Amino acid sequence: MLFFNRLQTRIFAFFVLLIITVLSLSFWLTYQANQRLEQQYVANQLEVASLVFESQYDNRNYYLAAFAATAAKDFGLKDIFIDGDNRSFLVALNNHRSRINASLAMAVSAEGNVIGQLVASQGELGREAVVLGSEQNEVFRYKLGSEFETLSPFYLLDNKLYQIKFSPLTSGGNSVIGWVGFGFLIDDTLANSLQKLTGLNSGFMLTTENNVIAVGHSGLSLPDDETSLLSRYIIEEKTNHDYILWKQFLGEVDGQSLHAYMYKSRSDLLASIESQWLQQVAVLVMMLPVSLLLAFWISGSITRPITQLIAQARFIAQGNYDSSVSVDSSIELQQLATEFTSMQQAILQREKAIAHQAYHDPLTNLGNRNELQRTIEPWLVAGSTMGLCLINIRRMTEINVTLGHAVGDEVIKEVAKRLCEVNPDALAYRLSGDEFVLAFKHCEHQSFDVLLKKLQNQIGQDYRYQDVMLHLQFTAGVSFYQPNVDIVTLLRQADTALQHAKINKRDYQIYDANIDKNSIERFQLINELKVAIEQNQLVLYYQPKLNLAKQKITHVEALVRWNHPARGIIPPDTFIPIAEKTMQMDALTRWVITEAMDQYHRWQLLGINMCIAVNISAENLKDEQFCHWVINALAEHNVPVAAMTLEITEDAVVSDPELAVKQLTLLRKNGLTLSIDDYGTGYSSLAQLKQLPVDELKIDKSFVQKLLENEADQIIVQSTLQLAHNLGLKVVAEGIEDKATLEWLTKLNCEMGQGFYLSRPLPEQQFNDWLGQSDYL
Structure with a gap:
């Protein structure tokens, strides 16, 4: 037992255990890798065999079909065919056959007689011999007419199998006077060619329920055991783990099934991999004694000075x-x-x-969040009238991207320097990239405005870095001490005020409970929106579109609302920006489109034929799978593409014109109607509008609501109508609120109109009731 208490023994035992573990793991991993390699190699061989065969087979088919079509267009061959000079026709037919070295050439008259059948074969001296086929002047074995062109590409003649393609001979108009065809022999030569390309034994078999006939096989002959194996594999669908086997059914030939096959002994195929595996095992075995000797030497060399180091290490530890x-x-x-x-x-x-480092920012050497907390906590305990000013430097991302992070770092250092000079009683901290905090121990609401003005003057001074002049600006959020409030809460309140100032484009905002309430409600909506989409809390409202020429409601625009279980109906302006910022716009749009398709079918049952317009956003166009989903969804729901219109805002196109045009073109090619929504409020140019694959423009309601009172709006609307019509686009005017505006637009040949004069957006049942009582039904 004392022997095992020695450090050297334990170290050596540890190394032995470690070496055995590592070698065992290496052996297991090597074995697993070898198994995967074998499986992958076999799969690759089968895939290569399939690809090679399909390439060879398809090339022969294409070549035969193309040449048969070319020969059928030969006017000289047609003239001889019509004249009935059989000998000359056979000579001409043989000339065509020899051009592609075909093994079989055939010609069939319109009456169904074989008027030419030439069979080519190799003689003993390698010379080609051409003879008349056994079916010369016989009745062709297959029906003529339209079925003739769909014949099996295989032809069995005198126990030889040919891959053949026919083409009709026409005269005058399109009258068929006969057919001409050429074929390649399926034999050992083709099988040998496949073997050279794949390395697998190859061949072809004709099979019935109880019989197998080898048509062609690579090599000298097919061994009996391999014939039996292939028979069971092809006919009885059995497998054999000693061979890798590939087969493909090619078609029926005179009541027999034609199969192509490739195979090879698994042991022959994987011989090189097995050899590598044995070499790896041998290396692992040889490593064991070497590793043990090395472990013994290391354990001895380590233990000698260990005692000295332990004693002195204990001394240092004290x-x-x-x-x-x-x-x-x-x-x-x-x-x-x-x-x-x-x-x-x-x-x-x-x-x-x-x-x-734990309490300071490495770039500016200002205190960080930890230092802020360590400093402020005693102030909170003492109940000091303190305040926190959370400062965000504007456009720092733009500076970093445009001028580089090195310049951005210099700007941050300059801001830190200026903050330290604002007030001697204020402590400056840096929380993150472009966020700073000024902490005031004694500060109240009334005196803070003066401090902020001084802060604006101090930070707002121009800063020159090398040859670049930068005007520094900031946005600030302020929070003050309240009883029972910790530093985390104060920072959160300051951040809430900061975000409110950003949204409302203010320089600063002092925290107020009402601001926080709105933020909490918004946060709750963010968390609840995903559930709302999944649980169908959304509902579609429909606003009718009037066909001004027909004075009939033919279209509607689907507008989504959120029927919140606690807050009631929430308008889209509240939750759509949330969906865009939280990456839920795709799910929301897909829900709207799916519901609109269901609504289409419900109206069809009521005898209402209505086209539905749905809005899509820039986020949808950035997803390259979205357009494919829309096309597939219409097909799956059995909704005609003409019943769906997709409306896109100008801004959605401007954000990425190249991708937007690509996506919209795909939708347009599949028959969908595309509309530019809110036209006139975005930034698209006329040149860009010309390139967009859209069908209509929707004039924004801001130009239509007071159309008859504002001459400028009339000029804009009239010119937009003229521009759209010249580009072949239809126009929809939204925001119609009186009859006079409707009549004015009708006179100018505006295609469609919508607005509160016709109807506000209505839920399904109310819309159905309104439509039933409408004058535009």
């Missing part, structure tokens, strides 16, 4: 950093002892540096 460490051992361990001594001196410096 806080004695002034002593030196030394051992009588190798150079490396002596260096280790020297490093112990150096470490003692470095520990003191690092402890100070670590403490500083």
Whole structure:
């Protein structure tokens, strides 16, 4: 037992256990990798076999079909065919056959007689011999007419199988006077060619329920055991783990099934991999004794100076950093002892540096969040009338992107310097990239306006870096001390005020409970929107569109509302921006489109034929799968593409014109109607509008609501109508609120109109009731 208590013994035992574990794991991983490699190699071989065969087979088919079509267009061949000079026709037919070295050439008259059948074969001296086929002047075995062109590409003649393609001979108009075809022999030559390309034994078989006939096979002959194997595999659908086998059914030939096959012995195929596996095992076995000897030597060399180092390490652990460490051992361990001594001196410096880094920002050397908390907590305990000013430097991202992070760092340093000079009683901290905090121990609401003006003057001074002049600006949020409030709450309140100032484009905002309430409600809506989409809390309202020429409601616009279980109906302006910022716009739009398709079918049952317009956003166009989903969804729901219109705002196109045009073009090619919504309020140019694959423009309601009172609006609407019509686009005017505006637009040939004069957006049942009583039904 004392033997095992020795450190050297334990170290050696540890190394032995570690070596055995590592070698065992290496052996297992090598074995698993070898198994996966074998499986992958076999799969690759089968895939290669399939691809090679399909390529060869398809190329022969294409070549035969193309050449048959070319020969059928030969006017000389047609003239001889019509004249009835059989000998000359056979000579011409053989000339065509020899051009592609076909093994079989056939010609069939319109009456169904084989008037030409030439069979080519190789003689003993390798010369080609061409003879008349056994079916010469016989009745063709297959029906003529339209079925002739769909014949099986295989033809069995005199126990030889040919891959053949026919083409009709026409005369005058399109009258068929006969057919001409050419074929390649399926035999050992083709099988040998496949074997050279794939490395697998290849061949073809004709099979019935109880019989197998080898048509062609690579090599000299097919062994009996392999014939039996292939028979079971092809006919009985059995497998054999000693071989890898591939087959493909090619078609029926005179009541027999034609199969192509490739196979090889698994052991032959994987011989090289097995050899590598044995070599790897041998290396692992050889490593074991070498590793054990090395472990024994290492354990002995380590333990000798260990005792000295342990004693001196204990001395250092007690806080004695002034002593030196030394051992009588190798150079490396002596260096280790020297490093112990150096470490003692470095520990003191690092402890100070670590403490500083834990509480200070490395770039500006200002206090960080930890330092802020450590400083402020005593103020809160004492109940000081303190305030926090959370400052966000504007356009820092733009500076970093445009001028580089090196310039951005210099700007941050300059801001830190200026903050320290604002007020001697204020403490400056840096929380993150462009966020700072000024903490005031004694500060009240009344005096803070003066401090903020001084802060604006101090920060707002122009800053020149090299040749670049920068005008620094900030947005601030302020929170003040309240009883029973901790530093985390104060920072959150200051951040809430800061975000409110950003949204309302203010320089600063002092925290107010009403601001926080709105933020909490918005946060709750963010969390609840996903559930609302999944649980169908959304509902569609429909606003009718009037066909001004027909004075009939033919279209509606689907507008989504949120029927919140506690807050009631929530308008889209409240939750759609949330959906865009929380990456839920795709799910929301898909719900709206799906519900609109269901609504289409409900109206069809009521005899209402209505086209539904749905709005899509820029986020939808950024998803390349979205357009494919829309197309597939229409097909799955059996909704005609003409019944769906997609409305896109100008801003959605401007954000990424190239991608938007690509997506919209895909939708347009599949028949969907596309509309530019709120036209006139965005930033798209006329050149860009010309390139967009859209069908209609929707004039924004801001130009229509007071159309008859504002001459400028009339000019804009009239020119927009003229522009759209010249581009072949239809126009929808939204915001119609009186009959006079409706009549004015009708006279100018505006295609469609919508607005409160016709109807506000209504839920399904109310819309149905309104439509039933409407004058525009």
